[in-house]
Amino acid sequence: MVEKFDVVVVGAGPAGVSAAIVTARAGLNTVIIERGNIPGEKNLFGGVLFKHPFEKLIPDFVKTAPLERKVVEYQYWILLDDSFIKLVYRDDAFENNPSGYTALRAKFDAWYAKKAQEAGAMLITRTQALEPIIKDGKVIGVNTDRGELFGNIVIAADGANSLLAQKAGLHDEWKPHQLALGVKEVIEVQRTKIDEMFQVKTEEGVAATIIGGPLKGMTGGGFLYTDREALSVGIGVLLSDLVSNNIRPNKLYEKFKRHPAIYPYIKDGILKEYSAHLIPEGGYNAIPKLYTNGMMVVGDAALLVNVVGWEGTNLAAESGILAGETAIYAHKVKDFSANVLKIYETKLRNSFVLRDLRKFRRIPPFLYKNKHFFSSYPEMLRDILRLWHTVDGEPKEIKIKRIRDVIISKVGPIKLIKDISDLIRGILF
Amino acid sequence: MSQQIYIQKQKEEIPVYKKEENSNVEGKLFLARYKRDDVSHLVIKDNETCIKCNHKPCIIVCPADVYKWEENRLIISYDNCVECGSCRIVCPYSNIQFRYPLHGKGIGYRYG
Numbered sequence: 129m130v131e132k133f134d135v136v137v138v139g140a141g142p143a144g145v146s147a148a149i150v151t152a153r154a155g156l157n158t159v160i161i162e163r164g165n166i167p168g169e170k171n172l173f174g175g176v177l178f179k180h181p182f183e184k185l186i187p188d189f190v191k192t193a194p195l196e197r198k199v200v201e202y203q204y205w206i207l208l209d210d211s212f213i214k215l216v217y218r219d220d221a222f223e224n225n226p227s228g229y230t231a232l233r234a235k236f237d238a239w240y241a242k243k244a245q246e247a248g249a250m251l252i253t254r255t256q257a258l259e260p261i262i263k264d265g266k267v268i269g270v271n272t273d274r275g276e277l278f279g280n281i282v283i284a285a286d287g288a289n290s291l292l293a294q295k296a297g298l299h300d301e302w303k304p305h306q307l308a309l310g311v312k313e314v315i316e317v318q319r320t321k322i323d324e325m326f327q328v329k330t331e332e333g334v335a336a337t338i339i340g341g342p343l344k345g346m347t348g349g350g351f352l353y354t355d356r357e358a359l360s361v362g363i364g365v366l367l368s369d370l371v372s373n374n375i376r377p378n379k380l381y382e383k384f385k386r387h388p389a390i391y392p393y394i395k396d397g398i399l400k401e402y403s404a405h406l407i408p409e410g411g412y413n414a415i416p417k418l419y420t421n422g423m424m425v426v427g428d429a430a431l432l433v434n435v436v437g438w439e440g441t442n443l444a445a446e447s448g449i450l451a452g453e454t455a456i457y458a459h460k461v462k463d464f465s466a467n468v469l470k471i472y473e474t475k476l477r478n479s480f481v482l483r484d485l486r487k488f489r490r491i492p493p494f495l496y497k498n499k500h501f502f503s504s505y506p507e508m509l510r511d512i513l514r515l516w517h518t519v520d521g522e523p524k525e526i527k528i529k530r531i532r533d534v535i536i537s538k539v540g541p542i543k544l545i546k547d548i549s550d551l552i553r554g555i556l557f
Numbered sequence: 558m559s560q561q562i563y564i565q566k567q568k569e570e571i572p573v574y575k576k577e578e579n580s581n582v583e584g585k586l587f588l589a590r591y592k593r594d595d596v597s598h599l600v601i602k603d604n605e606t607c608i609k610c611n612h613k614p615c616i617i618v619c620p621a622d623v624y625k626w627e628e629n630r631l632i633i634s635y636d637n638c639v640e641c642g643s644c645r646i647v648c649p650y651s652n653i654q655f656r657y658p659l660h661g662k663g664i665g666y667r668y669g
Contacts (some may be wrong), residue, residue: 132559165655169590169665170640170657219629233669241662254661273659289642304614304647311620313585314668358668370618377620378582401668402585404639444581 133159135455136270136279137249138257138292140167141233142182143427143444145452145545149185150452152249160241160249160277161272163256168237171287172312172405175353175360176228176335177236180417181445186243194235197333198226202327205389206506207341212389215511223332230333230353232314257286260296260423266465267284267296267422280464281455282298282423285448288406289438290416290429298425299416305496306410306431308348309425310380312362319357325393326354336439338390340506342383346373347495347502350384351438352393359394361385364407366496377404390456407440408433411492412485418476419516424451436488436555443481450475462479463524490554491500498547500539510540575661582622586637590665597635598663599623599644600654604630615644615653639664 135151137144140162151160164170176199183189192332201218245251253255254274260282261269269278270292284292288307293299319330326334333354347366363384364376370377378401385391408414408431413430418424427444434443454472458464495501511534515527535544601607606627616624621637624644640663644654657663 163661165592165661165665168669169667170663172666234666235669237669256657258656289645289655295590296564301651302646307643307646309618309620309643326571367643371612371614371647374617376617376622378580378622379587382580383669399588401588402582403589403642403666403669404643406641406643443660552661 131159131161131277133157133250133277133279133281134459135159135281136161136277136320137283137285138270139285139287139427139429140164140244140251140253141171141237141285141287141427141444142240142441143429143448144283145237145240146181146185146243146445146448147283147285147452147455148244148249148448149247150449151455152247154452154456155248156456158244158249159277160244160251161255161270161277162241162251162253165254166234166238167251167253168234168242170234171237172310172403173233174310174312174351174362174364175230175232175355176438177231178228178439181226181442181449184239184449185445188227189216189391193229193231194239195229195231197230197328197331198222199228199230199335200226200328200332201334202320203334203336205336205338206509207343207387207389208510209340209341210508211510211514212341212387213506213513214389217269228335230335230470232354232355232360240544259291260292262296265421267420279460279468280422283448283455284423284425284429285427285444286429288408290425290431291293291472293416293425293429294424296348296420296423298418298420300425302408302410302414304371306408306414307363308366308407308409309370309377309404310362310364310407311377311402312360312402313381313399313403314355314360316358316400317394317395318349320355322357328354330356339502343391344503344506345499346370347499352390356398359397361390361394361480364409367555369499375499378402409435409492411435412482412489413484413493415485419466419475421465421469424454424472426451432485434484434488436491437484439484443484446479446481447476450479450481480518481555487556490550501547504538508534510554511538565590579619582637583605586621586639587641590667592658592662592665593636594658594662597633597638598656598658599633599635599638601631601633602654606650607631609654610650614649618643618647637660
C-alpha cells in the first residue's frame with residue numbers, strides 16, 4: 129500500500145474526524161487511519177460532551193448524533209469515609225438550550241467518523257500508525273502496520289499516548305504526574321429507574337463531579353453520569369499518585385463505587401463494561417510543540433484537556449477544526465512547512481482552547497502540590513457541618529468556637545487564606 | 558428448553574454486583590470484546606533491569622492486571638491489556654516497549 133494524500137489524519141476520534149471533515153469538505157484528498165475495527169471501539173471518556181464545536185460542522189448535530197441525555201443538572205459531591213456533602217444545581221434553562229450531553233464513545237465516534245466519510249474522506253480501519261516518515265526534516269507520511277502512507281500534511285490525532293508526536297520529536301515521554309488514569313464502568317440501569325432516581329425526564333440527565341472519599345490525598349476525582357439506560361461511573365487519578373500510594377486502580381475504583389453516596393444508585397445495576405484510558409492532565413505548561421514541518425498535533429495528543437471545566441472532547445474537536453483550516457491554507461499556498469503550519473498554533477491561541485488552558489495554567493500544578501485539598505478540606509467541611517447539626521443544648525457560642533478550632537486544626541488560618549488566594553489567582557485572575 | 562439453558566448460562570456469566578467475583582479485573586474483562594494477537598505488543602527490553610527495580614510501578618498502575626512478578630521475571634498477560642499505556646509511562650527505566658496490537662486486534666469497547 130503506497131498512497132499519496134493531501135492530508136493523512138491519524139486517529140478517528142473527535143479531533144481527527146473534525147479535521148478530516150473540514151479538509152475533505154474543502155476538496156482535499158483526505159484519509160483517516162484508525163487502529164480499531166470500528167472508530168470508537170478503542171476510545172473512552174467520562175461521559176459529557178459539549179456540543180458547540182460539533183454544531184459548527186454539523187448544524188443538526190443534536191438531532192442526529194447518538195447522544196444519551198442532555199445534562200440539565202450538575203452535581204458536586206464531596207465524599208468522606210462515613211458521610212457525604214452534595215451540591216445540586218438544576219436549571220430549566222438547560223432544558224431548551226443545554227451545553228453538555230452524556231454520550232458513549234463507541235457509538236458516538238462511529239457515527240462521527242461517518243460524517244467525515246460523507247464529506248469525502250477515506251477511512252481505513254484496523255491500521256496502526258507506527259511512526260512518522262521523516263525526510264529532510266519534514267514529516268511526509270506515516271509508516272503503518274499495512275504499509276506506508278504519504279501525505280502533504282499529517283495530523284496526529286492519536287490520543288493521550290501521543291506516540292506519533294513523540295516519535296517526531298515534538299515532546300519527550302510523558303511524566304507520571306502529567307496524566308491521570310481513568311477507570312470507568314458502564315452499569316445498566318432501567319431507563320425509568322434512572323428517571324425516577326434523578327427526577328429527570330427520559331431525555332434529560334445529570335452529571336455529578338465527585339472528590340474525596342477513597343480518593344482522599346490523591347489528585348483526582350470521580351464522576352457519575354446518567355446515560356439513557358445506564359450509569360457511567362468512574363475515577364481519574366494521577367499515575368504518580370497511584371504509584372506513590374501503592375494503590376491498584378481497580379481496587380480504588382471498587383472502593384469508590386461502594387461508597388454510600390454512590391452504591392445505592394448502582395447496586396441493582398448490571399455491569400456492562402469495565403474500561404480504562406489515560407487522561408492528559410498536565411495543563412498548559414505541559415503542552416508539547418503543536419506543529420513541525422508537515423505535521424500538526426490535535427486533541428488529547430496535544431494534551432488539550434481542561435481539568436478545571438472537565439472538558440476534553442470539545443477542545444479536541446475545535447483543535448481538529450483549526451488544524452483542518454490550516455491544512456486548507458497550506459494547500460492554497462503550497463507550503464507545508466512549519467512556517468505556515470504555525471498558523472495552527474496562532475488559531476489555537478485565539479480560540480477558547482489555549483485561552484482556557486492558559487487561564488487555568490496554575491491549577492494543575494497547584495492541585496498536584498496541594499493534595500490536602502482532596503483530604504483536609506472535605507474533612508474540615510464535614511466537621512463544621514457535623515458540629516452545626518449536632519443540636520444538643522450546647523450554646524452556639526461554644527459551637528462556633530469549636531468550628532474555629534476545626535478550621536485551625538485541619539488547615540490553619542494562614543494556609544486557608546493562602547489556598548483561597550491561590551485558587552482565586554488561578555481561576556479569576 | 559435448550560434455549561432456556563443457554564440464557565441461564567449466559568446470565569451466570571454476566572458479573573452482577575451482588576456476586577463475589579465481580580470485583581476482580583479478570584471477571585470484568587470477560588465483558589469486553591477481544592481479538593487476541595499472536596504476539597505480545599508489550600515487550601520488556603531487559604529483564605535484569607526489572608530485577609533491580611524495587612517498586613515495579615507497572616504492576617501497581619495497570620488497570621487490567623497484566624503484569625505479575627514470578628520467579629524473577631515479569632509475566633505479561635498481554636491479552637488482558639486495555640491498551641492505556643500507563644505501564645510505559647510509569648516505568649522508571651523506560652524498560653517497556655509499548656505499541657498497540659496490530660491489525661485491529663486487542664480490546665474493543667462496546668460502550669466507551
